[in-house]
Amino acid sequence: MTPPEFRRDPLHNTWVVFAPERQRRPQDFAPATLQASTLDPFAEGSERLTPPEVYAIRKEKSKPNEPGWRVRVVPNRYPAMRIEGKLEASPVGLYDRVTGIGAHEVIIETPDGDVAMEELPVAAIGEILSCYRERILDLDKDPRFQHIYIFKNVGPSAGASLAHAHSQLVALPLIPPFVEGKLVRAREHYLLKQRSLFSDILHTEHADGSRLVTENDSFVLFCPFASRFPFELAIFPKRHHPDFVSCTPVELHDLAEILRFALERLSAVLEKPGYNLLLHTAPLWRPATERFASARHDYSWHLEIVPRFNSLAGFEIGLGACINTVYPEEAARFLRGEARS
């Protein structure tokens, strides 16, 4: 079995993780379907069905890998990358290759397999977010990693294969060019204007107002001007900081509150759509990521929520552009409750 590796080609400049352990033969390529919940490996009482936990928030006196947890983090049983091994980067002829080293963890958000994130109390969502923070702080100690990214797939249209509410964390030994592009654009904006791009976006959204959905003391929820997907949402912190881990307990509570509101509104307006939650934070601080040192001033962590209705088609795959059938101003009206379907 060939071990996992990252590969890049010079035409597309896209890093691809080859993870052959995740699938074996051509006939295994059936589209993802949700597994029956009778086999739920994330349920309380089924702890032995997952690899041993790396972190959990538990009742006092409950033991690891036994019931009594509220949020539980385990390595992905089918990881895209492997945690063990030496990080090696090398050319392959014209191309580039990095050994498939990385962390791939699952954050099980609740012991109850029938509950969606937005159905949890704000405090429980706060615990999930603080779990994200703890895992980033822990994995930051591994010098092989340059970038940590947390995401959540809900529903088959968004790539989920299990219905039980969970998020995923990946720690990567490189910074994907798509992420680098956002960092570079934020830096260029700052160099040109001596203002943060994130501040300028929030300034524009407040001045316009038509795409705002709501805000609280710490965060603003809005539909981005160039939303790639219908009813796409962004949550920007009011206090800009490159690192998600800088969040205070009060900010995590405020984030849980506005995130719960966003997911509840999406679920109400669109009847429980599939969606992805995307948590973007700056690269880890390393000698190899020194080129992003300016992110301390010009970049901010942020969160995106993208409902997923249709498969991306040839237009999107080949052009890297999107067709969106709903203007964000219209989506915001629905999400604020001013328009009815």
Add this chain to the structure above:
Amino acid sequence: MTPPEFRRDPLHNTWVVFAPERQRRPQDFAPATLQASTLDPFAEGSERLTPPEVYAIRKEKSKPNEPGWRVRVVPNRYPAMRIEGKLEASPVGLYDRVTGIGAHEVIIETPDGDVAMEELPVAAIGEILSCYRERILDLDKDPRFQHIYIFKNVGPSAGASLAHAHSQLVALPLIPPFVEGKLVRAREHYLLKQRSLFSDILHTEHADGSRLVTENDSFVLFCPFASRFPFELAIFPKRHHPDFVSCTPVELHDLAEILRFALERLSAVLEKPGYNLLLHTAPLWRPATERFASARHDYSWHLEIVPRFNSLAGFEIGLGACINTVYPEEAARFLRGEARS
């Protein structure tokens, strides 16, 4: 009704086409399903169900918009962009906006709704390809357009909503940054090495051999080193030229032959997978695209075929990276017939 427009935001640098006519209310967001073929608007005899044709290859003496055609091109009934109107680009606060001007055409590949492209004779596929060429030559006359892209969605997993074999053409008033990235990387490679990136890729693939599937006099079919999707295929011409329209009749025949072979092998090995066909050709030559004048030396048109099994998930959407479970060397073995599933 707000007319269609292109929008770009400074963080993602992704152009999004807002096409509100294509969908109306939140409840209309059901995932795409294939329409029953009894309502096939692309069938011979149902010509009145489409907008009037803009081009067709027909039997002698048959009349436009009547039976007797072999390939037929019509405007998309649900276009992402509008052909009528003035092209205007303007800032919106911090953001960028261009009026949603463009062509969006459908190339109906055969009168028979039950036949897949790879089931057509080579000569018939050659007629489809020559139709692509004719449409590009015609739309090139419209000075508003900067870039033409042709793609094909097959199966719901690849975003198709109709089963009848068809391709789509879009003519855009801008060059998407994803496309620009490929052009810039090809130029940088040429400036550094005085060799075409496309030649160097073919050189590497021939020297290695493990990812080659087949070749003929004019084309090479191979699985790219950093394939983003399982069983992804690329077809590169041996005679590099930026413009697809430069193809000679012999080259179009050779392309039809190798394309038919590629689709037949995919269909046999993977049991008729959904896929996208992507035809990349250089931007149209305009004063506004002068920055790509060097593409005459350093870029080549090319074709990609990407099978689509699973929805793109949070990993792909947020990182612009991919997880692929099949190494291209393994895919090529299957496609050459050396490995069996």
